[in-house]
Amino acid sequence: MKQVQLFTPVAGQLIPLSAIQDPVFSQGMMGKGFGIEPSTATLLAPVGGRVTMVADTLHAIEFTADNGLEVLVHLGIDTVELGDQPPFKITVQPDDQVEAGDPIGTMDREAIVAAGKQPTVIVAVTNTMDKVAQLTPQLGTVNAGMVGAVVDLKCDVQPVAGKPQTGKYATLASEIITNVGGAANVKSVIHCITRVRFYLKDEAQADDTAIRNLNGVIDVAKAGGQYQVVIGPAVNDVYDAIVSQLGPGFGDAEASTAAMEKEARQAAWQKMSAWQKVKHALSSLIGVITGSMIPVIGLLAASGILKGVLALLTTFNVVSDKATTYVIINAMGDSVFYFLPIFVGFTAAKKLGADPVIMGIVGGVLTYPSIVALAGGKATGQLLGMAINADFFGLPVHVASYTYSIFPMIAGAWLASKLEPWLKRVIPTVLRMIFVPLIEVVLISGAIVLVVGPIITAFSGALATGIMAIYALSPAISGLVIGGFYQVLVIFGLHWAIIPIVVNDITTTGHSYLNAIVSATMVAQGGAVLAIALKSKVASVKELAWPATISAFCGVTEPAMYGINLKYGRAFVTASIGGAVGGFLTGLLDVNMWGFAGSLIGVTSFINPQGLDFSLYGFLLASAATIVVSFTLTYLFGFSDADVQHVKVAPKKKRLGEEVA
Template sequence: MAKKDYTALAKTIIKDVGGPSNINNLIHCITRLRFYLKDESIAKDSVLKQTDGVIDVIKASGQYQVVIGNEVTNVYDAVVQELGPEFAKKLDNGAAGETAATATPEQGGNRFVSGINKLIGVITGSMTPVIGVIAASGIIKGILALLTLPQLGALLDAKSTLYLTISAMADSAFFFLPIMVGFAAARYLGGDPIVTAVIGGVLTYPQIVTWGKAFKTMFSIGGFQFQFLNYTYSIFPMILAAWLAKKFGNWLKQVLPSYLQMIFNPLLTILVVSAITLLITGPVIQGAANGIADFINWLVQASGWLGGLVIGAFYQVLVIFGLHWGVVPLVAQQISGSGESALNAIISGTMVSQGAAVLAVAIKSRKSQLKELGFAAAISAFCGVTEPAIYGVNLRYRRVFVSGLIGSAVSGFITGLMQGNMFGFTGSLIGFSSFFNPKNPGDLNSFYAFLLSSLAAIVVSFLVTWFWGYNDQMVKGEKVAKKQNPAKAKA
């Protein structure tokens, strides 16, 4: 099959966001092109929404988000190519990211809202490039747990060379997560990715890890002990370290003579930022992040069915505004800290529900274009990406989205009632293997919770959509119910 040409779509998007001169920066996540524009008011929202290949337009987190769907990587490459080699060079060097990270995302908004939007933008830019490998690693770990199940005859010995080798392939993404997050954060912020990756390597250096697991004391001041911590699997300390490295590196560029820059800039940056991270910011941030993640896990488990019901009913609303990126690092923190996430188990059911809702539309509708979009969006949702379903169909026919929320509320209720957990990152139907407990393969409670909650999500969402949520006489909405950032609306 010939490769599809996205050049025309790329040219149209560039023109309708205000032209090349209006684009400060561009990144992409799993389904969206995330533009940082100089002036969002000149972008042609309504024209873009009607463009073939564009699902929707969202304004959130200081970003002008053009929702593409599963082809976003190809469209991104085409847009970058159309913007020319100079813009591509800026992206490679991180220079465009510096503009995006420092620009005020919402003119006229209050500083708190602006700060929140910048924070979400940094988290998004830091986490987006690594989500795929984390998800893939989670699937591998789940499959390994499946193959060691006693109920299946323990097809694979957990102490075998084959198991340990494949396990290393899966664990490496989590073990060296600080290096990957640091690299991605530095590129987004406009820092030096290699220097920041080396700082991440300091945090994951074997001797540091060994000392961190034993909470070895570095030194004491007035009875207060400074201890090493284990930073493998961590996220937040490296995002701050990337920011510190950028600021300190830029300062050194101003004060050091040019003939000392090549050696002493990275040398001093690595020494100073690594020391600050190990001594101060790392322990504080890691402790706070672990505390928040553990508290959320405890709250979800303690509240049982009620917590599952509430989270299941409303989580996909966060996706509308791109605010779910604030939850993603917490899920990763939970899995890295305790090895499980009750929150992610509930979130998984919300993906299945939106997929089932759009599947009902695809089957019921006689409109060929809607059927094609619906089936593709359903597959995407069952693979853990709900944006094509939400923006392409469900929010355009608002009852379909609500039908999915009803199904996910029932799914969350069942998951919470059974105290289901996830032991990997990948959700929805494709993430079934993440519900096997690698530490106790014989414990199938979470897997049974996954089966029952997913079945409920599919049946309830499908039936509610079929009998109430959709018919071919409905008129498709031109835009989603609400585009404004909820935080700004309260300001």
């Protein structure tokens, strides 16, 4: 006996036929099937095949599936009476060929309810007597395009799949689906940088051992209500193959996934102690930061390496920093950092459940040339230690620089995730398309520019004052403090307190002792991620750690920090300890710096233009000590493959003449 699948034509609450308030359907007179109380307007084809009927009143569409099932989609109850002004728009015609999940039209739920009718969407197999042995509906909340029912066929026919099972990873995808309990056991599926993450109805049905031993699977992990199949670098391809075979809708489950995760988080939160809540909040913040950065880590690493190469070209006078060649290459290496708010806005919104496109636009507002010009413009006064460089309806404001920043956008995405659901509740459906984006862009952009930015600037100003006071007291102590905490400041965008001091030092005196300390923190991040690159046996970790190491030693620490060190917690701590040691030695040895480029790639910045002095040797000694400390601590205490929960222990090979246990 073969099983096939009927997909949900609309999102909503899936109910059994017996619950439908129409005796023709509830008693099975039209065949077995299910109903859905719809929550969205878009309609999808429940099967792949040919459209055989579209009612004149547009309230019913019938399909003949490729496997022979005749499937009726009935829109609402007694809606045939609305034929003079049908609340439906159907985009298919008889004889059209469709794939399961293809859009076939829309229905106006509000208009149906206003007419006194019920909007229940009914799916029925009209040739049940000939074809169907059993039909099992998948009751509960569903997205459009998910499996709505599993059908046991009477005859031996080819099962329906969302797409043909072809491609390099089709076999692996098929084996994974089979061993997680089949498509009927899958609620939805998502993926991250290394793992395909299933939400299963019953995890007990999954065969962990069988999946671990599949060629192409690294391991299996279970966390947060997810059944995680660790794939590594090929995760995108395997995920696409899985979704292709499961059918449409499984990979488009952000809303249901977010709801499940929110429910689990709320239940766990109630059981936590006060200290556990603090730790959980910090862990969640780090998770949002790293999760928002992961999609662009590869770009950041590549750009960091390119910026390092450009630094070498200018250092050895191969390219002048005034030449157009320099301008073009610099744009290639710098654009991802300059426009980082746009990318982070998009990824943070996806992570937090807000609209990614709207947050990308907010990021565009912050990097808009006029805003950038305001941030760098001449101050007209001071307010609470902040330079007043603009006004808003006559109110004096401070406009900060947001290029290279991430935290303001993450804060904005969080605000949007709270604002957006409320807007959708209070704004009528017909007005949402225009007014939800309009209000969100205005309020979120305004909140960042007028509130979040000035708050960060105020904190930065206070930090700058404190740092300069410590530095005046003791360069070694300030090196210890700055070296230990500078990369923490980077996470929250507070490092901008130090950058203006460095810029002022170099432009007025030609050198900066403070920048030399900052350089040590870059070396520390590189030393820590180098330890992980050498220690880890996990392919996906090594593949990210090596370019992140190169990028950090080229002066760009974001890939090392967000992609590896901060993500695994202890590694960031051990890197920070290495930075503290390096900063302490840099200050103690009175190391000076005559350029902006830091880390190992900036070695020439430590050569005094007036003649070689101890700054170069001090830099080399401090950098060596930084690498040794951060590398050793990370290798011994800061990281293990257990942190990623996907180390696969290869089975012992059988020796000649040895029996298999």
